[in-house]
Amino acid sequence: MHNVYSYILVMALVTYAIRVLPLTLIRRRIESSFLRSFLYYVPFATLAAMTFPAIFMGDGISIWAAAAGFLTALILAYRGKSLLVVAASACGAALMVQLMINVIQ
Amino acid sequence: MNKGKGFIDGLRDGIPICMGYLAVSFAFGIAASEKGLSTIQAVVMSFTNVTSAGQYASLDSIRDNVSLLEMALLQLIINLRYLLMSTALTQKLDQKTSILHRMGIAYGVTDEIFAMSVLVKGQLSPFYSYGLIAVSLAGWTFGTFLGAFAGQVLPTLVIACLGLAIYGMFIAIIIPPARERKSVMAVVAASMLLSLVLTFLPEDFRLSSGMRIIVITLIVSAAAAFLAPIPDEDKEGRDA
Numbered sequence: 001m002h003n004v005y006s007y008i009l010v011m012a013l014v015t016y017a018i019r020v021l022p023l024t025l026i027r028r029r030i031e032s033s034f035l036r037s038f039l040y041y042v043p044f045a046t047l048a049a050m051t052f053p054a055i056f057m058g059d060g061i062s063i064w065a066a067a068a069g070f071l072t073a074l075i076l077a078y079r080g081k082s083l084l085v086v087a088a089s090a091c092g093a094a095l096m097v098q099l100m101i102n103v104i105q
Numbered sequence: 106m107n108k109g110k111g112f113i114d115g116l117r118d119g120i121p122i123c124m125g126y127l128a129v130s131f132a133f134g135i136a137a138s139e140k141g142l143s144t145i146q147a148v149v150m151s152f153t154n155v156t157s158a159g160q161y162a163s164l165d166s167i168r169d170n171v172s173l174l175e176m177a178l179l180q181l182i183i184n185l186r187y188l189l190m191s192t193a194l195t196q197k198l199d200q201k202t203s204i205l206h207r208m209g210i211a212y213g214v215t216d217e218i219f220a221m222s223v224l225v226k227g228q229l230s231p232f233y234s235y236g237l238i239a240v241s242l243a244g245w246t247f248g249t250f251l252g253a254f255a256g257q258v259l260p261t262l263v264i265a266c267l268g269l270a271i272y273g274m275f276i277a278i279i280i281p282p283a284r285e286r287k288s289v290m291a292v293v294a295a296s297m298l299l300s301l302v303l304t305f306l307p308e309d310f311r312l313s314s315g316m317r318i319i320v321i322t323l324i325v326s327a328a329a330a331f332l333a334p335i336p337d338e339d340k341e342g343r344d345a
Binding site: 002004005006007008009010011012014015016018020021022023024026027028029030033034035036037038039040041042044045046047048049050051052053054055058059061065066069070073074076077078080081083084085086087088089090091092094095098099102 | 121271317333
């Protein structure tokens with residue numbers, strides 16, 4: 001049986017190495033237009049892939065409640081609302097729909 | 106760059122991240138205590154790792170008592186996207202930024218802090234990063250504590266809905282730039298579609314969630330960079 005703290009240490013070391021190596025080793029401007037564009041697109045691709053369809057697959061919440069949260073977030077984000085407003089409204093919309101479903105059933 | 110002002114600006118801009126992290130790490134704290142971690146273990150993990158996906162994925166592995174090597178590989182794959190984000194951040198820094206500052210910034214490379222940092226106009230000040238990191242990490246750590254310590258008393262319905270907070274945050278980060286730039290919108294749509302397809306592949310071909318995200322990121326970003334390169338001196342432009 002491994003100690004939980006040895007897991008935490010390994011996790012922290014690996015994760016920090018991933019973060020610190022590029023930042024300390026790459027000190028110059030990347031000239032390649034392809035690489036610069038590639039790096040520009042990375043966060044959008046990653047976060048989009050992490051969001052969908054995972055948002056519909058949470059435990060204890062119906063697909064309709066998740067859809068309400070998803071749509072709410074999309075609309076509010078499109079209107080330029082802040083991180084907090086978008087996140088809180090998504091949770092609230094999902095909660096309301098899930099409560100209605102629970103009452104009906 | 107004024108150090109104090111940079112730090113204060115970072116603190117201020119980090120408040121929404123902090124609030125979002127409170128909700129997300131609260132859910133993590135609950136999950137950690139359900140999987141058998143003590144409150145202090147969950148808090149130490151959050152403070153030293155600062156990664157939502159990696160920490161979530163670790164819980165099952167710890168419960169299953171996997172080898173340390175397998176844990177290292179799991180974290181490497183799930184968190185590989187930070188390699189790309191850190192590389193992108195090097196391009197926002199003054200080339201003369203010292204190695205200590207670089208090591209400091211590296212501690213706080215998360216999806217949300219990264220997104221906030223690359224959207225800064227002009228060069229990124231390390232002190233702005235420290236402000237962002239300080240306030241975000243406070244939320245991440247304190248939320249973990251609350252979830253692990255007191256989460257069990259909340260109704261499961263509320264906990265399930267809180268789980269949407271992280272996705273709401275992601276959406277709030279990617280949608281405004283997608284509105285400004287068609288190629289970003291295409292990247293978001295293509296990534297979601299590909300993610301849907303890969304998630305529902307037949308069992309034998311299915312990838313782990315970390316691997317799926319890496320594959321999609323590489324394919325879609327490379328295709329977009331090839332088809333719609335970003336004009337060089339025009340990171341904020343709207344013509345693409």
